[in-house]
Amino acid sequence: MADSQSSGSVDDRRRHRNAVTKAAVLTAVGGILFGYDTGVVGGVLPNIAADFSLVSPFDKGLVVSILLAGAAVGAIVAGRIADELGRRRAIFIISIVFVVGLLMSALAPALWVFWLSRFIIGLGVGATSFVVPLYIGEIAPPERRGGLVSLNQLSITMGILISQLVAYFLAGHGDWRVSVALALLPAVILGVGVLSEPESPAWLIRQGREDEARTVLRTLRDSDDEIDEEIADVRGVAREESKGSVGDLLDRRLRPALTLGVILAVIQQITGINTVIYFAPTVLQEGGLGRSAALLALVIVGVTNVLMTIVAVRYLDRVGRRPLLIWGMIGMTVGLVALATAFAIGIKGSAVFATIALAFYVGSFAVSLGPIVWLLIAEIFPLRVRGQAASIATMANWSANLVVAVSYLSIIAAVGRTGTFVIYAAVTVLSLMYVIAKVPETKGLQLSEVEAVISPEHEPERRAA
Ligand code: BGC
Numbered sequence: 001m002a003d004s005q006s007s008g009s010v011d012d013r014r015r016h017r018n019a020v021t022k023a024a025v026l027t028a029v030g031g032i033l034f035g036y037d038t039g040v041v042g043g044v045l046p047n048i049a050a051d052f053s054l055v056s057p058f059d060k061g062l063v064v065s066i067l068l069a070g071a072a073v074g075a076i077v078a079g080r081i082a083d084e085l086g087r088r089r090a091i092f093i094i095s096i097v098f099v100v101g102l103l104m105s106a107l108a109p110a111l112w113v114f115w116l117s118r119f120i121i122g123l124g125v126g127a128t129s130f131v132v133p134l135y136i137g138e139i140a141p142p143e144r145r146g147g148l149v150s151l152n153q154l155s156i157t158m159g160i161l162i163s164q165l166v167a168y169f170l171a172g173h174g175d176w177r178v179s180v181a182l183a184l185l186p187a188v189i190l191g192v193g194v195l196s197e198p199e200s201p202a203w204l205i206r207q208g209r210e211d212e213a214r215t216v217l218r219t220l221r222d223s224d225d226e227i228d229e230e231i232a233d234v235r236g237v238a239r240e241e242s243k244g245s246v247g248d249l250l251d252r253r254l255r256p257a258l259t260l261g262v263i264l265a266v267i268q269q270i271t272g273i274n275t276v277i278y279f280a281p282t283v284l285q286e287g288g289l290g291r292s293a294a295l296l297a298l299v300i301v302g303v304t305n306v307l308m309t310i311v312a313v314r315y316l317d318r319v320g321r322r323p324l325l326i327w328g329m330i331g332m333t334v335g336l337v338a339l340a341t342a343f344a345i346g347i348k349g350s351a352v353f354a355t356i357a358l359a360f361y362v363g364s365f366a367v368s369l370g371p372i373v374w375l376l377i378a379e380i381f382p383l384r385v386r387g388q389a390a391s392i393a394t395m396a397n398w399s400a401n402l403v404v405a406v407s408y409l410s411i412i413a414a415v416g417r418t419g420t421f422v423i424y425a426a427v428t429v430l431s432l433m434y435v436i437a438k439v440p441e442t443k444g445l446q447l448s449e450v451e452a453v454i455s456p457e458h459e460p461e462r463r464a465a
Contacts, residue, residue: 013222020220024136024148026193027091030128031152032186033098035159037121038067039277040183043167043295044176051176052111061406066115068402070122071129072395078127079391086207087135087200087387094131095191098124099184106181124187130394133378134386138200139220142446146316149378153371154309159186160277161302168295202447205234206383233448237383248385249392256455257380260438261393267431268373269400271332272424273365275408276301276358297355304359308366320443321372328368329432333425335361340421347417373397379442382451 041048041063054060074097082090101120108114133149140148166179198220204213210231217227248254312324338357342350381389411420440453 016220016222020139020141020144020148023139023197023220024151026197027132027135027190028151028155029186029190029193030091030094030132031155032159032162033183033190034125034129035156035161036163036183036186037125037159038274039160039163040166040179041067042277042298043164044170044179047170047176048114052114057409061409062115063118064405065402066118067122067125068398068405070119071126072122072398072402073119074123074126075130075391075394075398077123077391078131079388079394081127082131082134082387082391083203083385086203087131087138088194088197090127090131090387091135091194092191094124094127095187095194097127098187099191102180102184102187106177106184126394126398128190129397130374130377130390131387133374134390135200137375137378137447138202139198141221141226142444143317145379145447146321146375146443147313149375150309150313150316150371153366153374154306154313157302157305157309157366157370161299161306164295164298164302168299201230202234202383205231210235230446233446234383237448237451249388253455254382254385254389257382257451258389258392260454261377261380261389262396263434264373264376264439265393265397266400267434268369269397269404270424271329271365271369271428271431272336272404272421273362273369274401274404275420275424276362293351297351297358300355301358301362304363305366305370308363309371312367312371315367316371316375317443320441321375322439322441325368325372325435325439326432328364328366328372329428329435331364332361332368333428333432335364336421336425336428340418340425343417343421376439376442379447379450380454383447 045060045063048054048063049060054063078090078094081093085093097120101117101122101124104113104117105121108117132152136149136152137145163179166182170176170179198216199212201213201216201220204210204216213231213234214227217230221227221230249258316324335357339354339361342354342357345353347354377390377393408420411423415423442450442453445453
C-alpha cells in the first residue's frame, strides 16, 4: 500500500503534533474576527450613533442586526463553497470578504456605505463561524479534536474581550473607526496564514485526490497504519455516499443529524448569551451604574468567558462533551436566576452580586454551549454534505441570534428585566432536557464513526447499501 514509513520517532511525533496545532491556531484567528466584530459594537455604538446621527432605537438596533442578517446569509453561501472549492480556499475567500467589509466600514463616508459594510462583515462572520471549526475538525486526530476545534471558540472569546477593552479605553474618545479598523490585522493574518496550511485530507479524499490526502496526512499523523485507517474510513464513507447534492440534504438519513444540529444551534442563542454580550453595558448603565463601571463589569465578564473556555479546551477530550454540556447548562440556569434576583432587588444595591451572577452565567456558557455547539456542528454531519449541513445549522444560529437581539429590548419593555431573565432561565431548563435526551457522546470517535452514533437506526441500511 503506502510507502512504508516507521511509526515515527519522538521528534517526528512532536513535528506532526505541532503541524496540527499550528494549522488549528492559525485558522482559529477567524474566531478573533467573529468575536471582535460582534463584540466591538456594544462599546462604540454611542460614538457611531453620534457620527451618523442615529437617534431612534430602531436605527441603533440596525447596527447590530444588519451584521447578524449578513452572518445568516454568509453561512448559507459558504456551505457550498466549502464543499465545492475546499475548506482552505473558502477560508481564504472569507478573509478577503473581511478586508473589504472592514475597510468600507472604517472609511465609510456616508450612512449607506456603513450599512453595506456591516452586512459584508456579517457575511464573513457567518462563514468563518463554521468553516474554521469544520477545517480544524478534519485535520485534527480524533483524540485531540474537541480541544483543537474549540480553539476557535477561545479566539471568539478573546476577540470579544479585546473589543471590550478597546471600548473601555476609548470610552469618551469617540474614534470608533480606529476600533473597527483594528480587525484588519487578524483578517490579513488569517488570509496569508491559511495559504501556508494544508487542505483538509477528508475533503481531498472525497474529491478522489487520495495521493494528495496521503501527502497531507504524512505531515499530520504519526504512523502509516493511522493514515491507512483514516483514508480507508473516509473512502468507505465517501463511496457509500452519493454526490453531495442539495437533494441529499433532504435525505431521510440526514434528518436526525440536521435536526440535532439546528436545534442545538438555536439553543445556543435562545438561552440568552448575547443579551449579555451585546447589551450588558447598556443594561447595567440603565440599571444605574456609570458608563465606566458598566464597562468594567463587562470586562470582568469577558475575562471569565476566556478563562472558562480554556477550561473547556483542556477538558473536552478528557471528560467528554456531554458532562460539560449538562453541568454548564445547570450553571447557566443558576446564573440566570441569580441575575433575575439581582434585578428584582434593584441593580444599584446589588451591583457586585449582579456582576458575579453575570460572570457565573457566562462562565458556565463558556464550558458548555459556547464551544460544544460549534464542535458538534463540525462533527455530526456526514462528509458528503458536511459543509452544507453545517451551514444550515449555522444559519439557524445567526437567525436565532438576530431574533434574540431584536426582541430583547421589547421583552424587557413588556415583562421587565426580572421577568426577562426568568424567561431565559426557563428556556435553559427546557433546552437542558433536550440535551440530556438527544446529544450523543462523540469524544474520541473518528468523524466517520460519528454518523453511526447520531442515527444508529440507519446504520445497517447504510452498510448494506
Ligand atoms: C456564540 C456567540 C457568542 C459567543 C460568546 C459563541 O459560541 O456563537 O453568539 O457571542 O459564543 O462567547
